Each structure stands twice: as C-alpha cells, then as structure tokens.
Amino acid sequence: MLSAHGLTCVRGERRLFAKLDLAVDAGEWLHVRGENGAGKTSLLRLLAGLSQPAEGEIRWCGQSIKHADSPYRQNLLFFGHHGALKEDLTALENLSFAAAMDGAELQETNALMALYRFGLKGREELPVRVLSAGQKRRVMLARLATRRAKLWVLDEPFTALDVKAVDLLSTLIQEHLAGGGMAVLTSHQTMPIPGGRVVQL
Amino acid sequence: MNAMWAIVRRDLLMVMRRKSEVLTALFFFVIVSSLFPLGIGPEPALLRKIAPGVLWVGALLATMLGLQRMFAADHADGTLEQMAISPTPLVWLVVGKVAAHWLVSGLPLVLMAPVLGIQFDLDTGALGVLMLALLLGTPLLSLIGAIGAALTLGVRGGGVLLSLLVLPLYVPALIFGAGAVESHISGLGAGGHLSLLAALLIMAALFAPWAATAALRIALE
Numbered sequence: 001m002l003s004a005h006g007l008t009c010v011r012g013e014r015r016l017f018a019k020l021d022l023a024v025d026a027g028e029w030l031h032v033r034g035e036n037g038a039g040k041t042s043l044l045r046l047l048a049g050l051s052q053p054a055e056g057e058i059r060w061c062g063q064s065i066k067h068a069d070s071p072y073r074q075n076l077l078f079f080g081h082h083g084a085l086k087e088d089l090t091a092l093e094n095l096s097f098a099a100a101m102d103g104a105e106l107q108e109t110n111a112l113m114a115l116y117r118f119g120l121k122g123r124e125e126l127p128v129r130v131l132s133a134g135q136k137r138r139v140m141l142a143r144l145a146t147r148r149a150k151l152w153v154l155d156e157p158f159t160a161l162d163v164k165a166v167d168l169l170s171t172l173i174q175e176h177l178a179g180g181g182m183a184v185l186t187s188h189q190t191m192p193i194p195g196g197r198v199v200q201l
Numbered sequence: 202m203n204a205m206w207a208i209v210r211r212d213l214l215m216v217m218r219r220k221s222e223v224l225t226a227l228f229f230f231v232i233v234s235s236l237f238p239l240g241i242g243p244e245p246a247l248l249r250k251i252a253p254g255v256l257w258v259g260a261l262l263a264t265m266l267g268l269q270r271m272f273a274a275d276h277a278d279g280t281l282e283q284m285a286i287s288p289t290p291l292v293w294l295v296v297g298k299v300a301a302h303w304l305v306s307g308l309p310l311v312l313m314a315p316v317l318g319i320q321f322d323l324d325t326g327a328l329g330v331l332m333l334a335l336l337l338g339t340p341l342l343s344l345i346g347a348i349g350a351a352l353t354l355g356v357r358g359g360g361v362l363l364s365l366l367v368l369p370l371y372v373p374a375l376i377f378g379a380g381a382v383e384s385h386i387s388g389l390g391a392g393g394h395l396s397l398l399a400a401l402l403i404m405a406a407l408f409a410p411w412a413a414t415a416a417l418r419i420a421l422e
Contacts, residue, residue: 048286051422073288082279086211088218093211100207103288127218 001025001182002047002151007056009042016042017201020056024151029173029183031191034201040186041081043201044155047184048078060151074103077149079157083140087129091115091139094128098143106146114145118168133160141169144176152176152183166192204289208297209304216305222267227309230263234317245322252321253331253382254375259317260310260335261371264342267306268367269360271298271350272417285421292414299340299347299410307339323382330385330395337398338378344402344409345370351416373401 003023009016016039024030032040045051047058049065049072058065060072085094092111099106115124118138128136137160144152152173158166170192173183177195185191216223237255238248275281275298284294314335315328323331349367353359381394 048282050282050285070288073286076286078282078286080279080282082277082282084279084283086215086278086280088215089211093214097207097211098283101204101283101287101289101294103204 002058002060002184004047004058005056007043007046007058008054009039009046010054011039011042018055020199020201022199024182024184026150026180026182027177029177029185029193029196030199031196032184032186032199032201033188038201040201041155043199044078044153044184044186045080047153048076049073050078075150076153077102077144077147077151078153079140079144080155083136085128085136085139088127090125090127091120091131091142092124094139095143095146099146102147102149104147110146111142114142115139117145118142118165134162134165137161138165141165141172144169144172150181152181152185154183154185156186156188158187158189202289202293204287205293205297205300208284208294209301212298212301213304222270223305223309226263226266226306227313229266230259230310230313231317233262234259235320238320248321249323249327249386252318252323252327253379253386255321256314256317256331256382257335257338257375257379260314260339261342261368261375263310264306264339264346265364265367267302268346268350269353269363271302271347272354272420273350276354276420281417282421285418291417292410295347295351295410295413295417299343299413302347303340303343307343310339311335323386327382327386330391331382333395334378334381334391334398337395337402338374341374341398341402341405342371344405345374347413348409348416351413351420354417354420374398377401 001024005021007020008018022030032043034040046053049069065072084098092115095111095114096106112124118141120135120138120142123131123135128139131139157169161169173193177183234256237251241247272281275284285291287294311332314331318328318331346367349363352366353363356362377394377398381391381398384394385391
C-alpha cells in the first residue's frame with residue numbers, strides 16, 4: 001500500500017540517507033531505527049508529505065503522493081515531536097478540533113470513550129496546560145483511538161509514557177494492525193509489538 | 202470547509218480564554234489616537250484635518266501588534282504540521298486563520314473608531330465614512346499581514362523584520378483609507394477612494410492566502 005522507492009534525503013549539506021526503499025502492506029508495521037540525527041524524523045516527515053525528498057518517490061496504492069495527496073491524507077495520521085495540543089483548550093476540545101482538521105465527524109461520546117481509555121476520566125474538562133507531560137501525551141494518543149486512518153506514522157510514540165500507557169498504546173497499535181491498518185514508528189526501545197520489519201538508517 | 206470553520210471557532214475560543222491579546226491591541230489603538238488631541242491641543246480645525254491620518258496609522262500599528270502571533274503558536278506546538286497534512290487544502294485553513302485574526306484584531310478597531318473620531322471633532326457623515334473605510338481596509342491589513350507573518354515564521358527577531366516587510370505594503374491601504382475620509386470632509390465624496398480600497402481588498406483576498414500558504418510550506422520544510 002505505502003511504498004517508497006530510492007528515497008534520498010538531504011538536509012543542508014548533509015546527505016542523511018540515500019536510495020532507501022521500503023514498503024508496508026495492510027497489517028504490517030515498520031520500525032525505523034538509527035542513531036540520533038540519523039534522519040528518522042526526516043524520513044517520517046517525508047512519508048507524511050511535509051517535506052519533499054531530494055530524489056525518489058513515495059507511493060500510496062501505486063500513486064505518487066505528490067499527485068494524489070488528498071486520498072493519501074485522508075488515510076494518514078502523523079504524530080511529530082510536538083503534540084499539536086492547545087494549552088488553553090480542554091482535552092475534549094482538542095480532540096474535536098483535531099477531528100475537524102482531519103475532516104472527520106467525532107461524536108462526543110466517542111471522544112470521551114477514547115479519553116477514558118487512556119485514563120483521563122475526570123480530566124476531560126481541564127485545560128491541557130494543567131495536565132502533566134505524560135497526561136498530555138495520553139491526550140495525543142487518545143486521538144489515535146478516535147481516528148479511522150489506515151496509516152499511522154508515529155515519531156517516538158513511547159516517550160514520556162508510564163508502563164500502563166505503553167501497554168495501552170501497544171494494544172491500540174496491535175488492534176489497528178489486526179484491523180488491516182499499517183504503522184511506521186520510530187523508537188529507541190525494543191518494541192512491545194510482535195512482527196514488524198526494521199528499517200535501519 | 203468544515204475544517205476552516207473549526208479553525209475560526211477554535212481561534213475565537215482561545216481568545217475568549219485569554220482576553221489580554223485582543224484587549225492589548227484595542228487599548229493600544231485607543232491610547233495612541235488619544236495622545237494626538239492631548240498633545241496638539243483643542244483646535245477643532247487642525248484636529249479634523251489630522252484625524253483620518255492619525256486614526257489610520259493607529260489602526261495599522263494596532264494590527265501589527267498581534268500579527269506575529271498569527272501562525273507562531275500553531276508553528277510552535279505542531280498544529281501547523283497537522284494543518285499542512287489535513288485533507289482540507291492548506292489555503293482554506295489559512296483563510297480561516299486570517300478571518301479569525303480579522304475578527305479578533307480588525308473588527309474591534311472598526312467598532313471603536315467612531316468613538317475615537319469624536320475626539321477629533323468629526324461629524325456623523327465623516328465617522329460613517331471612517332468606519333466604512335476601516336471595514337474595507339482592516340481585512341486587507343490582515344490579508345497582507347498573513348503573508349508577512351508566514352514569511353517571518355521561525356525567524357529570530359522576526360517581529361522587527363515583520364514590521365519592515367509589512368508596513369510598506371500597508372501604504373496603499375493607508376492612502377486610500379485616510380483619503381476617503383479627507384475627501385468626504387472636503388466635500389469631494391469618498392466613493393472613489395472606497396472603490397479603490399474595495400478593489401485592493403478583492404485582489405488581496407484572491408492572492409494573499411496563496412502567498413501565505415506557499416510561505417508556510419517553506420517554513421515547515
């Protein structure tokens with residue numbers, strides 16, 4: 001479904017990686033590994049369509065994402081280093097705004113269920129700024145549970161999470177994969193998810 | 202389109218939660234344009250003459266105050282990335298941001314202007330023309346400002362650069378906006394100036410969102 005052919009990424013004067021090929025099909029996931037500065041985040045941003053590769057092409061269902069970006073974006077969920085959370089808004093408002101950005105309808109009950117699942121019961125009406133760093137990550141992750149996207153591109157999804165939240169997230173990813181989803185993740189830890197191919201940068 | 206409304210709603214909601222931003226710009230406008238009558242003295246003829254220019258310069262500077270924050274917060278917390286990969290084209294979302302900026306920083310100026318105009322001894326007709334000119338002119342300021350805000354995104358010391366970049370582009374709005382009120386006072390009729398202002402607004406509405414979108418994409422690379 002998602003495939004990249006001969007990707008080359010150049011940042012400034014440096015060539016981070018060259019002639020990289022990868023492919024993910026329904027139910028599969030990729031683990032992008034590499035040292036700090038190896039270009040993991042750059043690769044994920046290329047896959048999300050946020051920057052353009054110096055060479056090569058990324059295809060979604062056989063079509064280049066440059067030309068068919070609208071169907072691709074509807075199926076894509078990207079998490080960068082920043083949470084895209086608004087500190088002055090509540091967790092619930094953040095979720096419904098994110099859903100509107102994705103062009104999806106989000107029922108309030110579904111949003112609440114996702115927040116409860118991530119242990120945020122009783123905190124859904126608090127402004128995000130009063131939550132702890134881990135709780136903010138949980139609000140972000142609750143978005144994963146509300147969004148019907150086929151492809152998840154997650155940059156370091158396990159940082160700042162406690163043991164319970166790591167379990168929750170890996171269950172969520174496994175459910176997603178079992179339902180025919182795809183995922184591309186970066187992480188320095190060994191992943192608590194079976195299967196998965198490693199892309200070493 | 203839904204995403205565009207969502208942006209407008211969210212930005213307005215955030216302003217409601219943190220009112221200081223909108224009030225700062227408004228009070229700046231009030232104070233700057235009140236300093237002139239206080240400094241120059243109570244001479245109705247002179248005040249009437251400088252009123253259009255002073256009020257318009259005040260409005261320009263007040264708009265500049267909030268301009269840098271138009272995309273900066275979204276850039277810092279990653280919302281802008283999510284906007285760029287949204288299925289809704291980014292240019293619609295930029296239109297939403299500009300609309301929200303105008304509602305927050307332009308519309309209050311339009312509503313406040315007649316009150317300030319009284320300090321300059323403007324009559325009812327002139328106040329009406331002033332409001333109409335600002336109604337056409339302030340969205341123009343937000344649109345042009347969006348290009349500047351997008352271009353200086355992530356630049357250190359961007360605030361000063363933004364003023365240098367945007368203020369010269371505000372000159373036509375200033376000339377036709379202040380000119381409309383002046384020519385009304387001198388009995389020539391404001392029609393010509395207002396039409397030109399409207400023409401500028403239409404042109405900016407067609408081109409500025411695209412230019413700002415292109416600049417945002419560069420900032421995100």
